[in-house]
Amino acid sequence: MLDYLVRHWWVLILRGAIAIVFGLLAVVWPAITLVVLAILFGFYALVDGAMAGVAAFRAGDGSRGPLVVEAVLGVLFGIVALLWPGFTVLALALVIGAWAVVTGVFEVAAAVRLRKELAHEWLYVVSGVLSIAFGIVIWFIPGVGLAAVALLIGVYAILFGAVLIALGLRVRAEGRNRGIIA
Template structure:
């Protein structure tokens, strides 16, 4: 605990950075979406390159799959940089379908578990909200991008405040 308490300020900096990121995401949602898309493109490109290097440096059975995965990653990165708007829309659709499918799974799990657990209705409500969120993203993707940015920003602020409070508690442990 003493080691953790001696670095309380690192936890504080993490919290402050999260709050600043959250505020900036809410103030500049369009820039935030663009930056997230560019970061995705950079990640996909770098990951694709390293996957290809790995495929050719290591003699593994799945070399063909690694090569395919690497090429797809590089292509995804290039497409992101060439057409960031299309990439943004595609990512929103991925999030929308993910929300719908996980929501349906939560509803089914809640129904099946109603005799085994208490308050299964919360799982069903959570699943229903997830489905609604996914459908709304499909209907209004531009508004969905804005809402996602605000959601990310709000989460970052709340998370940052929690981390700042944790840093104060950790500091008091010393």
């Protein structure tokens, strides 16, 4: 798995950049309508799931299972958000919370496998824990106004994106240290 990540370190950085852009949009426009927010989330989840799918299918070893599940669920959650954008804030918050928890669990699982190849790898664990914590917070306060949900989503996406970018840079540096990439 590490060899794949080293060769495709830019995918982590791209996923992080997309998450940050999504987060900034949610923070800058907190009064955004539910339909627009659902559509933005739907596209984000689809793209993130597709990228996780690319990573899973290009990983040559048996450690791609968590990435496959993350990809499938990301795409499914994205499709649900795009097909039914009229959900209430409560329904949208629950979908996003579930997506974050599921994604976080599989990111932690992938990190555990990655630790076998890369000592002291904690950034992927942090991204998974952030996802799980965000999902749980959303479950416990689903009735808050759309602006608060948008702000929470935005802050989460910005933090998650920053962690993925840091991980991508760390993996790239590791690849250079090992002589895998120039």
